[in-house]
Amino acid sequence: MIETERIKQLRQLLHEYNHNYYVLNMPTVTDREFDDLMHELQQLEEKHPELYDSNSPTQRVGSDLTQGFAQVEHKYPMLSLANTYNEQDVQDWYESVKRGLEGEEFEVCCEMKYDGLSISLTYENGRLVRGVTRGDGVYGDDVTTNVKTIRCIPLVLNENVAYPEAFEIRGEILMPWSVFDDLNAKREAAEEPLFANPRNAASGTLKSQDPRLVADRHLDCYLYYLLGETLPSDGHYENLAEAAKWGFKISQGMRKVKTLQEIYDFINYWDAERKNLPVATDGIVLKVNSIRQQQHLGYTAKSPRWAIAYKFKAEQAVT
Numbered sequence: 001m002i003e004t005e006r007i008k009q010l011r012q013l014l015h016e017y018n019h020n021y022y023v024l025n026m027p028t029v030t031d032r033e034f035d036d037l038m039h040e041l042q043q044l045e046e047k048h049p050e051l052y053d054s055n056s057p058t059q060r061v062g063s064d065l066t067q068g069f070a071q072v073e074h075k076y077p078m079l080s081l082a083n084t085y086n087e088q089d090v091q092d093w094y095e096s097v098k099r100g101l102e103g104e105e106f107e108v109c110c111e112m113k114y115d116g117l118s119i120s121l122t123y124e125n126g127r128l129v130r131g132v133t134r135g136d137g138v139y140g141d142d143v144t145t146n147v148k149t150i151r152c153i154p155l156v157l158n159e160n161v162a163y164p165e166a167f168e169i170r171g172e173i174l175m176p177w178s179v180f181d182d183l184n185a186k187r188e189a190a191e192e193p194l195f196a197n198p199r200n201a202a203s204g205t206l207k208s209q210d211p212r213l214v215a216d217r218h219l220d221c222y223l224y225y226l227l228g229e230t231l232p233s234d235g236h237y238e239n240l241a242e243a244a245k246w247g248f249k250i251s252q253g254m255r256k257v258k259t260l261q262e263i264y265d266f267i268n269y270w271d272a273e274r275k276n277l278p279v280a281t282d283g284i285v286l287k288v289n290s291i292r293q294q295q296h297l298g299y300t301a302k303s304p305r306w307a308i309a310y311k312f313k314a315e316q317a318v319t
């Protein structure tokens with residue numbers, strides 16, 4: 001096979017193996033095979049600089065260029081969610097949605113509230129073009145180079161499925177508990193200051209000027225919000241299910257429900273069960289599922305009326 005073809009083939013294969021491993025948790029090749037193919041690709045790319053691709057699997061390792069982040073304006077401002085703390089607050093929100101929709105039926109998507117730092121990823125023609133932090137909600141830091149080192153974030157989307165030409169997907173970057181514990185153990189041994197929690201560790205890591213350090217820290221990313229002019233469906237839940245097919249790791253345990261009782265059941269189930277998740281969560285998020293209904297309900301100055309966060313009791317004292 002000619003080398004240019006082999007480069008193309010290796011890139012496709014490695015994107016696929018990477019997805020199987022980091023998103024699906026189902027490795028299809030051994031680490032050794034993966035490393036060998038990566039090495040072969042690196043060597044071929046060195047020989048063919050004219051075929052440079054900023055989204056090649058080899059770019060995950062991070063370059064040694066220092067960056068200094070550029071500020072980027074968000075296309076859609078990144079708002080926060082109103083917090084609720086008990087069943088009464090949740091009921092008040094549910095009733096206000098009902099009133100806002102003037103009696104029309106609605107579904108609520110229940111999902112985990114991840115305790116990391118939010119990120120906005122932009123894809124154009126199936127390629128990751130930008131990763132931006134929340135910043136002040138209007139402007140964020142362009143951390144694309146660092147984001148590219150996070151293995152479960154697709155650089156190139158699965159070619160076998162249709163996705164919108166341009167979209168933004170938002171989610172949370174997290175440091176898994178296991179990585180956090182190892183990192184702090186190492187820091188303790190080296191008499192370095194410890195990170196207070198995985199959120200601080202993830203945030204410190206993502207803002208590092210050294211992408212190789214970011215690559216080493218094994219951050220994780222769960223996506224929970226798809227935005228764009230041409231989305232597959234009117235349903236938030238359905239859109240995320242599509243995004244999973246394109247290659248994203250989406251929120252675990254998402255569920256669509258109708259009644260208040262089902263919402264309480266979801267909260268109570270995850271209040272205990274979240275201890276078995278690999279990453280930190282501090283509550284659950286409730287979203288009106290239909291985007292048409294979301295638009296009808298609209299926003300206050302700070303947050304959407306169509307969604308709220310519920311903070312788990314154990315997390316309420318922690319700010």
Ligand code: IVH
Nearest residue numbers: 079080081111112113114118224225285304
């Ligand atoms: S949706 C307009 N879903 O919580 C709604 N946010 O105060 C956009 N978060 O800044 C956010 N898990 O960083 C959404 N499943 C989830 C979330 C989630 C965690 C964070 C996010 C946001 C903050 C809201």
